[in-house]
Amino acid sequence: MSHHGFGPDLAEVFGPSQQDGGPELVQLLTPEGERVHHPEFDRDFSAEELRGFYRDMVLTRRIDTEATALQRHGELGIWAQLLGQEAAQIGAGRALRPQDYVFPTYREHGVAYCRGVDPLNLLGLFRGVDHGAWNPNDNNFGLYTIVIGAQALHATGYAMGIQRDGDVGTGDPDRDAAVIAHFGDGASSQGDVNEAFIFAASYNAPVVFFCQNNQWAISEPIERQSRIPLYQRALGFGFPGVRVDGNDVLATYAVTQAALQRARDGQGPTFVEAYTYRMGAHTTTDDPTRYRLSDDVENWKLKDPIARLAAYLRRNGLAEDAFIDALKVEADELGHYLREGCKALKDPEALSMFDHVYAEETDEIAAQREGYAKYLASFEGSHA
Amino acid sequence: MSTTKITLAKGLNMGLRKAMEDDPKVLIMGEDVGKLGGVFRITDGLQKDFGEDRVIDSPLAESGIVGTAVGMALRGYRPVVEIQFDGFVYPAYDQIVCQVAKMSYRSKGRSKMPMVIRIPFGGGIGAVEHHSESPEAQFAHTPGLKVVACSNPVDGYWMIQQAIASDDPVIFLEPKRQYHADKAELDESATPDPLFTSRVVRAGTDATVLAYGPTVKTALKAAEAAATEGKSLEVIDLRTLSPLDMGPVFESVRRTGHAIITHEAHVNLGMGAEVSARIAEECFYSLEAPVLRVGGFDIPYPASRIEEDYLPDLDRVLDAVDRSLDF
Numbered sequence: 001m002s003h004h005g006f007g008p009d010l011a012e013v014f015g016p017s018q019q020d021g022g023p024e025l026v027q028l029l030t031p032e033g034e035r036v037h038h039p040e041f042d043r044d045f046s047a048e049e050l051r052g053f054y055r056d057m058v059l060t061r062r063i064d065t066e067a068t069a070l071q072r073h074g075e076l077g078i079w080a081q082l083l084g085q086e087a088a089q090i091g092a093g094r095a096l097r098p099q100d101y102v103f104p105t106y107r108e109h110g111v112a113y114c115r116g117v118d119p120l121n122l123l124g125l126f127r128g129v130d131h132g133a134w135n136p137n138d139n140n141f142g143l144y145t146i147v148i149g150a151q152a153l154h155a156t157g158y159a160m161g162i163q164r165d166g167d168v169g170t171g172d173p174d175r176d177a178a179v180i181a182h183f184g185d186g187a188s189s190q191g192d193v194n195e196a197f198i199f200a201a202s203y204n205a206p207v208v209f210f211c212q213n214n215q216w217a218i219s220e221p222i223e224r225q226s227r228i229p230l231y232q233r234a235l236g237f238g239f240p241g242v243r244v245d246g247n248d249v250l251a252t253y254a255v256t257q258a259a260l261q262r263a264r265d266g267q268g269p270t271f272v273e274a275y276t277y278r279m280g281a282h283t284t285t286d287d288p289t290r291y292r293l294s295d296d297v298e299n300w301k302l303k304d305p306i307a308r309l310a311a312y313l314r315r316n317g318l319a320e321d322a323f324i325d326a327l328k329v330e331a332d333e334l335g336h337y338l339r340e341g342c343k344a345l346k347d348p349e350a351l352s353m354f355d356h357v358y359a360e361e362t363d364e365i366a367a368q369r370e371g372y373a374k375y376l377a378s379f380e381g382s383h384a
Numbered sequence: 385m386s387t388t389k390i391t392l393a394k395g396l397n398m399g400l401r402k403a404m405e406d407d408p409k410v411l412i413m414g415e416d417v418g419k420l421g422g423v424f425r426i427t428d429g430l431q432k433d434f435g436e437d438r439v440i441d442s443p444l445a446e447s448g449i450v451g452t453a454v455g456m457a458l459r460g461y462r463p464v465v466e467i468q469f470d471g472f473v474y475p476a477y478d479q480i481v482c483q484v485a486k487m488s489y490r491s492k493g494r495s496k497m498p499m500v501i502r503i504p505f506g507g508g509i510g511a512v513e514h515h516s517e518s519p520e521a522q523f524a525h526t527p528g529l530k531v532v533a534c535s536n537p538v539d540g541y542w543m544i545q546q547a548i549a550s551d552d553p554v555i556f557l558e559p560k561r562q563y564h565a566d567k568a569e570l571d572e573s574a575t576p577d578p579l580f581t582s583r584v585v586r587a588g589t590d591a592t593v594l595a596y597g598p599t600v601k602t603a604l605k606a607a608e609a610a611a612t613e614g615k616s617l618e619v620i621d622l623r624t625l626s627p628l629d630m631g632p633v634f635e636s637v638r639r640t641g642h643a644i645i646t647h648e649a650h651v652n653l654g655m656g657a658e659v660s661a662r663i664a665e666e667c668f669y670s671l672e673a674p675v676l677r678v679g680g681f682d683i684p685y686p687a688s689r690i691e692e693d694y695l696p697d698l699d700r701v702l703d704a705v706d707r708s709l710d711f
Contacts, residue, residue: 157456191475199448
C-alpha cells in the first residue's frame with residue numbers, strides 16, 4: 001500500500017528496520033563483539049592491529065568530545081561531531097598507504113588523525129583562526145571541504161593525475177597509489193558526486209568513494225536522499241558498490257583496503273557505503289531532538305564501535321589492565337593538549353587577510369593591504 | 385623576422401600547441417576538444433599530436449570538467465579547460481568561485497590552481513539562447529580569479545600561453561565572433577606585452593574609448609568614423625578585467641577629459657560600472673563629462689534576429705562620444 005500515492009511505501013523499499021543494514025552488510029565483528037566471517041572480505045588481524053584500532057578509536061573519540069566541550073565553553077565557533085563514526089573513519093584511515101591521497105569533507109577528524117594531521121589544526125579551522133592550517137601535501141590529506149560533495153570531483157581529477165603519472169598498476173606497493181573521497185549520505189544527492197562517479201567510471205580512475213551513511217543530512221533522513229540502498233547506485237555508474245558495517249572497524253578496514261588495492265592495481269573506482277549513525281548532532285548548532293526519535297539513538301548505542309571491539313578484546317585476553325591504563329593516560333594527555341593548545345591559538349594578524357589571494361599578487365590587493373595598514377596605524381596612540 | 389597571417393582561432397590553436405610543447409604538464413580538457421578539435425576548432429589537431437591523455441574528451445558535465453581539473457592541478461598538472469559556450473559555464477560556477485578561486489587562499493598558498501578556463505563569449509553569431517552571453521563580471525567580482533579577454537589573433541597567440549604559464553586560475557574570454565573574422569600578422573619571435581596589462585590600440589586626443597574582447601573592433605571602427613568628422617578618439621583595449629590595469633586609462637582620461645566604455649555585457653553592475661567608478665575616484669578634476677557606458681541592455685540576451693539591436697555598435701558608441709563631447 002502506498003502511504004502517499006506515489007510509488008511504494010519507503011518502508012517497503014527499505015524493509016521494516018532502518019538499522020541492521022540488511023543482509024548485504026559486510027560485517028566481521030557483531031555488535032556483541034563476536035568475530036564473524038565473510039566469504040569475500042575476511043582476513044586475519046594480529047593482536048597488535050586490534051589493539052591499534054581500539055587505541056585509534058578511543059583517541060579519536062577523545063578529540064571529538066574535547067572539541068565539543070571546547071565549543072560549549074566558547075572556544076570554538078562550531079564543531080562537526082563524529083561521535084559514533086569512529087570505526088568508519090579509523091577503518092578507512094588505517095587502510096591507506098602513505099602515497100594514497102585523501103579528499104575529506106569537514107567531519108573526517110579520525111581520518112585526519114590517521115594521516116598524522118595535528119588535531120589542533122582541526123580546532124583552528126572551527127575556532128576561526130584559519131581555513132585549515134595543515135599542508136595538504138605533508139600528509140596527503142586535503143583541506144576540509146565545506147561545500148557538500150565538491151571534493152569528490154577533486155579526488156577523481158587527482159586520481160586521473162595519478163594515472164597520467166604512471167603510478168597505477170605497476171605492481172610496486174610503494175608506488176601504486178589511490179585516492180579516497182569522503183562524503184556523507186546527503187552528498188550522494190549532489191550533482192558533483194554523481195558527476196564524479198561518471199568521470200571516475202569513464203576514465204577508470206583509481207579512486208574510492210567512501211560514503212559514511214550516518215542516516216541524517218542535518219534533519220533530512222536517508223529516505224529523503226535515496227529510494228534504494230546507496231551502495232546499489234554504483235552499479236548504475238558501472239563500478240562495484242559495497243555496503244559495510246561502518247560501526248565495525250575490522251570490516252571497514254578490510255573492505256576499504258580491498259577497494260583501495262583494486263584502485264591501485266588499475267581496476268578503477270569502487271563505492272563503499274559505510275553504514276553507520278551520527279550519534280551526536282550535525283554540528284554543535286544543531287538540535288537533533290527536533291527531528292529524530294530517542295529510541296533510534298538508543299538502539300544505535302547498542303552498536304557502539306568502541307564498545308564492541310572492547311568486548312572482543314576482553315573476551316580474548318587482548319586488553320590487559322596495563323594497556324587500558326596506558327591508553328587512559330594517553331587520552332587524558334591528548335585532552336589536556338587540546339584544551340591548552342586551543343586556548344593558546346592566536347588570532348591571525350588582520351593584515352594577513354590579504355595574503356595568498358593569488359599566487360602572483362596583484363597591485364590591487366597590495367594597495368588594499370597598504371591602505372588598510374595606514375588606516376590602522378592612524379589609530380595608534382589615539383586611545384591611551 | 386618571419387610572420388604568418390593568422391585568424392584568432394589559429395592564434396589560439398598555435399598558442400595552445402606551443403604551451404603543450406613547452407610543458408608536458410599542460411593538459412586540455414573539455415567537451416569535443418579531442419577528435420572534433422572543439423566546436424570552434426580551437427583545439428584542432430592537438431589530440432592527434434599529444435594523445436588522449438593530454439587532450440581529454442570529457443563527459444558532458446561542466447562542473448565535472450572544472451572539478452576534475454581542480455584535482456589535476458592539485459596533482460601538479462596545468463589543465464586548460466574549455467567551456468563550450470559562455471551560457472554553459474553556470475553549471476561549473478560553484479566549482480569555479482568556491483573551489484578554484486579559493487584554493488590558494490584557504491591553503492595559505494600551499495595549493496596553487498594553475499588552471500585556465502577558456503570561454504568563447506559574446507554574441508553576434510546568430511545562435512540560440514545560452515550561446516551569446518558575457519558573464520565576465522560574475523568572475524571579475526570573485527577574488528582569487530584573474531579574468532582576461534583577448535580581442536585579436538596576435539593577442540590570442542600570446543595571451544593563452546601567458547595565462548597557462550600563470551600560477552593563478554585565469555578565466556580566459558575569447559570573442560567567438562572574431563574567431564574566424566580577421567587575419568593579422570604574427571611574429572613569433574616578438575616580445576609580447578605582459579598578460580595583465582591594458583594597451584592603447586589607437587592614439588587620440590579628444591576622448592578615450594575603452595573596450596575589450598569583441599567591442600575593441602567596434603571601438604576602432606568608431607574611431608575611424610569619428611576621424612572623418614575631425615574627432616580624435618583614443619582607444620584602449622583593457623585586455624585584463626581582473627586585475628584591471630587602470631594606469632594607461634587614467635593617463636589617457638587625464639589628457640582627453642572624456643571617457644566612454646563599451647562592452648556587450650549588461651550595463652548594470654557590469655565592468656563599465658567598475659571602470660567608471662575608478663575613473664571618477666582618480667580623474668575627477670580632469671573629467672569634462674560623466675563617464676558614459678555603452679553596453680548590452682539589462683535584459684536576457686535576445687533572440688538572434690534582433691541581437692544587432694542589443695549589441696553596442698559603431699553608431700551607439702559614436703552617439704555616446706557626441707554626448708560626452710557636447711556635455
